[in-house]
Amino acid sequence: xxAPEFSYVKPGSLGEVFDLLNRHGxxxxxxxxGQSLLASLNLRLSEPELLIDITGIQGLGGIAVSGQMxxxxxxxxxxxxxxxxxxxxxLPLLAQAVRNVAHAAIRNVGTFGGSIALADPAxxxxxxxxxxxxxxxxxxxxxxxRVKAREFFRALYETALQPGELVTAGEFPLAEAGYxxxxxxxxxxxxxxxxxxxxxxARVAAGRINDARLAFLGAGSTPVLxxxxxxxxxxxxxxAQAIAAAQATLDEELELPADLxxxxxxxxxxxxxxxxxxxxxxxx
Amino acid sequence: MDKTVLTTxxxxxxxxxxxxxxxxxxxxxxxxxxxxxGAHTGCEHGVCGACTVRVDGMTVRGCLMLAxxxxxxxxxTIEGLSDSGEIADLQEAxxxxxxxxxxxxxxGMLMSAQELLSSGPDATRxxxxxxxxxxxxxxxxxxxxxxxVEEVLASRRxxxx
Numbered sequence: 001x002x003a004p005e006f007s008y009v010k011p012g013s014l015g016e017v018f019d020l021l022n023r024h025g026x027x028x029x030x031x032x033x034g035q036s037l038l039a040s041l042n043l044r045l046s047e048p049e050l051l052i053d054i055t056g057i058q059g060l061g062g063i064a065v066s067g068q069m070x071x072x073x074x075x076x077x078x079x080x081x082x083x084x085x086x087x088x089x090x091l092p093l094l095a096q097a098v099r100n101v102a103h104a105a106i107r108n109v110g111t112f113g114g115s116i117a118l119a120d121p122a123x124x125x126x127x128x129x130x131x132x133x134x135x136x137x138x139x140x141x142x143x144x145x146r147v148k149a150r151e152f153f154r155a156l157y158e159t160a161l162q163p164g165e166l167v168t169a170g171e172f173p174l175a176e177a178g179y180x181x182x183x184x185x186x187x188x189x190x191x192x193x194x195x196x197x198x199x200x201x202a203r204v205a206a207g208r209i210n211d212a213r214l215a216f217l218g219a220g221s222t223p224v225l226x227x228x229x230x231x232x233x234x235x236x237x238x239x240a241q242a243i244a245a246a247q248a249t250l251d252e253e254l255e256l257p258a259d260l261x262x263x264x265x266x267x268x269x270x271x272x273x274x275x276x277x278x279x280x281x282x283x284x
Numbered sequence: 285m286d287k288t289v290l291t292t293x294x295x296x297x298x299x300x301x302x303x304x305x306x307x308x309x310x311x312x313x314x315x316x317x318x319x320x321x322g323a324h325t326g327c328e329h330g331v332c333g334a335c336t337v338r339v340d341g342m343t344v345r346g347c348l349m350l351a352x353x354x355x356x357x358x359x360x361t362i363e364g365l366s367d368s369g370e371i372a373d374l375q376e377a378x379x380x381x382x383x384x385x386x387x388x389x390x391x392g393m394l395m396s397a398q399e400l401l402s403s404g405p406d407a408t409r410x411x412x413x414x415x416x417x418x419x420x421x422x423x424x425x426x427x428x429x430x431x432x433v434e435e436v437l438a439s440r441r442x443x444x445x
Contacts, residue, residue, distance in 0.1 A: 008306035039329035103418025108342040
């Protein structure tokens with residue numbers, strides 16, 4: 001299908017963007033990489049009057065370490081994340097995750113900020129951000145504010161963004177010594193939407209797992225931090241019983257809604273399998 | 285704020301200036317306005333890969349880029365890659381290995397393959413498959429396509445083109 005008719009503007013400053021958003025409200029949509037937005041327009045899932053292309057605005061890109069934090073600009077593309085030496089070194093969880101984002105042609109154009117703002121339940125970055133304790137920088141006419149990832153994702157496609165606000169960056173604490181990360185995802189075909197996935201980040205020492213942050217994607221409307229699984233592992237030697245104890249907590253904690261392809265029972269089984277694999281990989 | 289935007293882009297080395305409707309995606313512009321029908325529209329939501337072209341040296345889904353977003357940018361289509369000889373070895377291998385039947389997916393396959401060959405010359409067969417999984421084929425069953433890409437990868441690595 002073809003997209004409906006709309007107007008297009010490419011402002012040069014954030015101030016202009018905020019004015020336009022204020023004037024047009026929800027009849028305008030923000031365009032960055034467009035890899036989700038343009039698909040939804042082609043499918044006529046939404047019919048905005050105006051697209052505001054923000055890719056010409058300075059200062060929204062970049063991947064850089066600043067003190068004990070790594071900042072990813074909203075306009076950083078998946079390709080840039082994939083090729084980033086800083087991310088490979090300081091945020092290996094993201095480096096693993098990005099390889100699962102769609103396919104090369106989409107990674108060349110799609111952006112970090114777009115993925116966060118859309119908050120698709122099967123998206124990789126939201127789960128990584130929750131597992132890593134990231135903070136998002138939101139900007140609007142009134143100024144800038146920061147929201148922790150765990151509080152940012154509210155409901156299905158619903159985030160803490162207020163009308164007229166943009167995500168401008170993600171701030172990730174640098175991985176501390178002793179912490180390891182594993183990102184795993186199951187999909188029918190490489191690059192497909194995940195059936196279920198897991199972003200796991202934990203401190204590993206002498207075969208024991210501590211402070212395990214296990215964020216599932218595709219398990220609910222938003223990323224789900226499996227707190228009980230983490231608690232079941234805390235300080236324990238990672239043996240078959242510890243893994244089984246952690247896996248047993250998932251039924252209660254993960255919603256795992258059934259869809260066209262997978263029943264809840266299937267997704268629960270897959271989530272348990274992923275958790276087992278991730279824990280073994282973390283402790284290896 | 286216009287529904288039509290004056291846009292200048294370079295297509296296969298030639299500068300093109302047009303008033304383009306904002307809603308028109310790059311594939312439709314290339315096909316309908318410029319007669320470059322090598323890029324095909326299959327799904328129009330980014331998953332089938334038949335619309336894949338190259339913008340500023342990177343593969344892009346033509347259906348997920350507005351033509352007006354190509355302003356100031358350099359677009360290469362399969363026609364350009366073919367005419368320049370850049371993918372002559374790939375085309376020959378596809379032909380010899382029967383890696384195309386109806387040909388609908390083929391321009392996109394060649395575009396994606398060429399990007400892998402340029403960026404990942406040491407790719408394993410599994411890595412080839414993972415990279416090419418963004419392009420659907422309904423005819424061949426894929427093996428011949430992977431074989432052709434694998435063969436060209438090896439021959440380019442060996443220094444012969």
